[in-house]
Each structure stands twice: as structure tokens, then as C-alpha cells.
Amino acid sequence: MAAGELTHSSTAVDVLAKDSAEKDLPFGEVVTGSGRRSAAKMYEPAAPAVPFTVQQLARLDEALTFASRETGLDFSVYLGDLGEDTRAGAEKLHAGTDDPANAVLVAVSPAQRAIEIVTGTHAYQRVADRGAKLAVASMVASFKEGDLIGGLVNALRMLSDQAGIAPKH
DSSP: OOTTOOSOHHHHHHHHHHHHHHHTSOTTEEEOTTSOEEEOOOOOOOOOOOSSOHHHHHHHHHHHHHHHHHHSSEEEEEESOOOSSHHHHHHHHHHTSSOGGGEEEEEEEGGGTEEEEEEOHHHHTTSOHHHHHHHHHHHHHHHHTTOHHHHHHHHHHHHHHHHOSOOOO
16 A cells, blocks of 8 residues: 555545535534534623613702702612511611711612602601602502613602701801
């Protein structure tokens, strides 16, 4: 046998057939030696499920920023489960803010159909219960129409209007 001679012709035919079959395969696929097709797929992680679009988040951020700057109070919004006792859950979240005495938390748990507004000791002097109840009524009306962001933004505006401009020291 001379160097480079083909001793088994059926192998050459199989390789040629395999090469021509691979040319017809989509990008990232090959035929393995055993005849199976193997395909490489690009990993694409699932996008996180978020309740708001970027534009809606921008509206909410703008409302929070305006309310906090205008009033000098620390406004925040929580959206999620508040636990078995929704009021206690909201109060615990409120206590975890940077300055609870000057904080106003709007906590909404859609699955529990609960809305809690918690004010700190100083914030309570500027945001009365009546104003908080009106803000809750406004949110409920918007939520019934399916407008979660609109309800939150309007409630923040109502609460900041009631609190008024930050007092000068």
C-alpha cells in the first residue's frame, strides 16, 4: 500500500455524503460521526417580568422626585405582597426607610387588594388622614380601570399637594 492511497472506498463516499449534507444544514448544526444532527443554540435568558414599561417607571420616578422635593418629605412606593397583616407589613417597610419620621409610604398589594399609606410622626402633621383617604379613593378608582401607574402618580400628587411646600428653616 502506497502512502495516501484510499483503502476503503465506502468511507470516502460517506465523508463526501456527510460534507454535502452539512452544506444544507442551518448555521450551527452538524451531522455527528454517528449520523445524529447536533445543533448549537444561542442562550437567551428570559427577560424579567416587570409590571411597568420604561416610560411608566419614568412617570413614577418623576412623581416621586417632585413630591419629595416640593414637600421636603421622603415619599416612596412599594408594590407587592404585604404579608398576612397588611398594615403591619407596611409599617415595617416604612420603619426601614432612611428617615421614618419624615417619610410617607404608599404600599399597594394588588393580589391582596390592599392599599396602605403610612406617614411618619413629622409627615403626619402635614398629611392628614382625610387626605390619605382621598388619595386611596383616587387609587382605587384608577386601579379599577386597570391604570396602576396613573393611580400611583395621582395619589402622590394629591399627597404632596396636601403636605404643601417644604417649610423654610
